[in-house]
Amino acid sequence: MFRCPVCDVEFQRLEYEGFPVLRCHACLGYLISRNRMESVRRVQATSVSQLQDEALAEKRDDTNDPLKCPRCRGAMRKEFIEEPASFFIDTCRACELVWFDGGELARLQLSYEISPKGREAAEYQRRMREMTVEQREQFERNLALLPKGDASVLSGFGATLLESLLRFFHASP
Ligand SMILES: [Zn+2]
Numbered sequence: 001m002f003r004c005p006v007c008d009v010e011f012q013r014l015e016y017e018g019f020p021v022l023r024c025h026a027c028l029g030y031l032i033s034r035n036r037m038e039s040v041r042r043v044q045a046t047s048v049s050q051l052q053d054e055a056l057a058e059k060r061d062d063t064n065d066p067l068k069c070p071r072c073r074g075a076m077r078k079e080f081i082e083e084p085a086s087f088f089i090d091t092c093r094a095c096e097l098v099w100f101d102g103g104e105l106a107r108l109q110l111s112y113e114i115s116p117k118g119r120e121a122a123e124y125q126r127r128m129r130e131m132t133v134e135q136r137e138q139f140e141r142n143l144a145l146l147p148k149g150d151a152s153v154l155s156g157f158g159a160t161l162l163e164s165l166l167r168f169f170h171a172s173p
């Protein structure tokens with residue numbers, strides 16, 4: 001089993017949002033394959049408040065030192081994840097692996113929830129859950145008629161969630 005690039009303890013194998021990951025129980029970081037990063041980011045199974053709790057409770061500082069890839073032992077490269085997530089990940093190109101320090105994976109997911117795409121997806125899912133089968137069919141027909149990029153599906157989107165997310169990212173840089 002690979003070892004944590006920060007604390008050198010053995011990883012635990014577990015699932016995160018349904019995806020296999022390696023986790024360090026000491027520093028709470030995650031090692032995941034690069035091609036799963038986008039899927040994990042887009043999962044909306046965990047509630048926003050749960051993600052916020054996780055991001056805060058498990059928060060560790062970005063590692064400044066260059067890390068060695070747990071698999072090939074080569075030097076990992078720092079890569080900046082842009083606003084509002086705003087942190088560095090450590091990546092190995094050769095192994096296609098990405099290291100997230102504690103709390104960063106939850107932060108990455110939160111940053112998706114706040115994005116226009118994420119809000120649209122959440123609103124879409126919320127409406128779908130509340131609709132009867134007939135309403136759902138009607139809604140999908142209407143949606144198909146909309147011009148591409150039309151934001152009408154977002155009308156009525158609750159501002160509360162968005163505001164609480166914005167506050168969260170402001171309070172915890
Ligand atoms: Zn560790």
Ligand SMILES: [Zn+2]
Pocket residue numbers: 069070071072073074092093094095096097
């Ligand atoms: Zn590697």
